[in-house]
Amino acid sequence: NKVKEVTMDMAPNMAKAVRRCFSNAKRVIDRFHVQKLAYDAVQELRIKYRWAVLDDESRKIIKARKEGNHYAAEILANGDTLKQLLARSRYLLFKHTSRWSESQKHRAELLFLHFPRLKKAYDLALALGDIFNKCKSKEGGLTKLALWHHQAENAGIESFESVARSIAAHHPNILHYFDNRSTNAAAESFNAKLKAFRAIFRGVRDTKFFLYRVMKLYA
Numbered sequence: 001n002k003v004k005e006v007t008m009d010m011a012p013n014m015a016k017a018v019r020r021c022f023s024n025a026k027r028v029i030d031r032f033h034v035q036k037l038a039y040d041a042v043q044e045l046r047i048k049y050r051w052a053v054l055d056d057e058s059r060k061i062i063k064a065r066k067e068g069n070h071y072a073a074e075i076l077a078n079g080d081t082l083k084q085l086l087a088r089s090r091y092l093l094f095k096h097t098s099r100w101s102e103s104q105k106h107r108a109e110l111l112f113l114h115f116p117r118l119k120k121a122y123d124l125a126l127a128l129g130d131i132f133n134k135c136k137s138k139e140g141g142l143t144k145l146a147l148w149h150h151q152a153e154n155a156g157i158e159s160f161e162s163v164a165r166s167i168a169a170h171h172p173n174i175l176h177y178f179d180n181r182s183t184n185a186a187a188e189s190f191n192a193k194l195k196a197f198r199a200i201f202r203g204v205r206d207t208k209f210f211l212y213r214v215m216k217l218y219a
Contacts, residue, residue: 007184009033010170028176030184031132037166038125041159042093045121050086057083078106085111093122096129121157124148138178145171193218 003022007030008014018027057073064071073081080088089111092104100108112119128148135141145167152164167174177183194214204210 005176005180005182007182007187010166026176026179027173028179028182029170029173031174031177032183032185032188034167034174035125035129035132037163038128038160039094041157041163042118042121042125043090044159045118045157046086046089046093049115049118050083053082053086076110078103078110080107080110082114085114093118096126117157120155121160124152124155124157124160127151132177135178138175141175141178142171145174190218 001024003025005028006018006022006025007028008018010029010033015027018025057071061071073083075081076085078085085107089107092100092108095104097105097108112122131141131144131148135144149164149168152160155161197214197217198204198210201210
């Protein structure tokens with residue numbers, strides 16, 4: 001009953017556990033889980049385009065063989081084919097533009113030139129992150145989220161429409177972030193350490209001994 005605030009993801013079982021165990025606590029949906037939804041939507045669109053390019057290339061190869069010709073994919077200015085461009089753009093789409101290397105800037109320029117809807121999706125993901133970075137109050141956050149929701153719905157990108165609906169459904173708990181700007185980044189970081197430690201042993205048989213070692217290393 002003394003717990004005043006809990007940061008969590010959007011999982012309903014997590015919300016149920018928090019309601020039962022910390023009945024007086026304010027539930028805060030972690031901003032990074034919200035942003036991850038947007039970046040996952042960007043990646044979904046990238047993968048969709050990649051499959052389309054692969055399918056188109058396969059048809060062209062078959063056609064070239066029937067005509068007795070050799071098919072050669074177009075090479076872009078940075079040395080990538082269109083298929084390679086989409087595959088190698090995965091990580092740059094998770095980064096802010098300020099953190100791109102020169103080669104990533106060139107690759108992004110070509111990517112957005114050939115796939116303008118991907119640029120729109122990436123800009124939407126960045127805009128969502130900026131709301132959490134720049135807004136100082138719940139009122140400002142609510143206004144910005146409402147504007148973002150409108151942009152996402154009108155973008156014509158199905159995955160972002162799903163993200164917008166999910167944010168709308170959870171927005172009261174998302175807005176609680178602006179009270180104390182709390183995240184569960186520390187817990188996620190510790191969780192990553194535990195997973196890495198467990199992976200060293202290819203799994204765990206003796207749980208008690210494993211927890212004892214974790215206590216000695218990290219407690």
